[in-house]
Amino acid sequence: EAQVTQNPRYLITVTGKKLTVTCSQNMNHEYMSWYRQDPGLGLRQIYYSMNVEVTDKGDVPEGYKVSRKEKRNFPLILESPSPNQTSLYFCASWIRAAPYEQYFGPGTRLTVT
Amino acid sequence: AQSVTQLDSQVPVFEEAPVELRCNYSSSVSVYLFWYVQYPNQGLQLLLKYLSGSTLVKGINGFEAEFNKSQTSFHLRKPSVHISDTAEYFCAVSDQPRGAQKLVFGQGTRLTINP
Numbered sequence: 001e002a003q004v005t006q007n008p009r010y011l012i013t014v015t016g017k018k019l020t021v022t023c024s025q026n027m028n029h030e031y032m033s034w035y036r037q038d039p040g041l042g043l044r045q046i047y048y049s050m051n052v053e054v055t056d057k058g059d060v061p062e063g064y065k066v067s068r069k070e071k072r073n074f075p076l077i078l079e080s081p082s083p084n085q086t087s088l089y090f091c092a093s094w095i096r097a098a099p100y101e102q103y104f105g106p107g108t109r110l111t112v113t
Numbered sequence: 114a115q116s117v118t119q120l121d122s123q124v125p126v127f128e129e130a131p132v133e134l135r136c137n138y139s140s141s142v143s144v145y146l147f148w149y150v151q152y153p154n155q156g157l158q159l160l161l162k163y164l165s166g167s168t169l170v171k172g173i174n175g176f177e178a179e180f181n182k183s184q185t186s187f188h189l190r191k192p193s194v195h196i197s198d199t200a201e202y203f204c205a206v207s208d209q210p211r212g213a214q215k216l217v218f219g220q221g222t223r224l225t226i227n228p
Contacts, residue, residue, distance in 0.1 A: 004156075031213060033215065035218075040122065040220055040221075041220060042117075042119075042203060042218035042219050042220045042221050043157075043203065043216075043218040044218075045215045045216075048214060048215060050213070050214075056214075058215060090156060090157065094213075096213055098145070098164070099145040099162060099164050099207065100145065100207050100213050100216075101147070101159060101162060102216055104149075104156040104157040104158075105156055106155060106156040107155075107156050
């Protein structure tokens with residue numbers, strides 16, 4: 001089954017404790033991205049990747065890191081999480097062809113206390 | 114840069130009533146348009162998309178949307194809703210020249226169906 005998977009689905013952590021949220025897709029998509037969803041703000045892009053070892057900032061990159069060492073994986077790293085990073089995070093992937101329809105993972109709900 | 118405005122943050126309707134969720138966008142270039150649905154505790158699922166051609170687009174679960182270029186709108190409609198349509202709906206755009214990089218999302222509309 002074609003899908004985007006994320007782990008963990010739920011995470012509660014404390015301020016400053018490094019964490020990684022994993023994302024994997026099995027559709028051989030070139031593009032991958034991370035979004036955060038906050039009430040009243042919709043989804044905002046954090047980082048995206050155009051292919052292995054090629055990444056770029058989205059609209060809200062501060063406090064996040066990413067890497068793309070393999071085509072299928074795109075982990076999101078919070079090196080020193082803060083309470084304002086409490087949010088619902090989605091990973092997405094898509095092919096490098098119009099109309100660039102994106103496929104989303106199930107989401108990771110992160111709470112930073 | 115594009116932007117998307119969903120004009121209603123919440124829409125309550127009765128079961129079997131019609132519904133319209135409104136979406137306006139701004140862009141200086143041609144765009145692709147999407148509606149995604151997010152059911153409780155789930156990820157986003159594509160409802161429908163407009164690429165070109167006919168301005169009336171049909172999607173899954175009986176939804177349809179109409180692209181209006183002059184009004185820069187892409188409103189979503191369903192003639193008769195069901196309890197199972199309770200979800201949050203997102204309108205999104207990508208611009209055709211640079212669309213590969215990202216989708217720009219609206220703020221979302223929470224649709225609540227009352228029995």
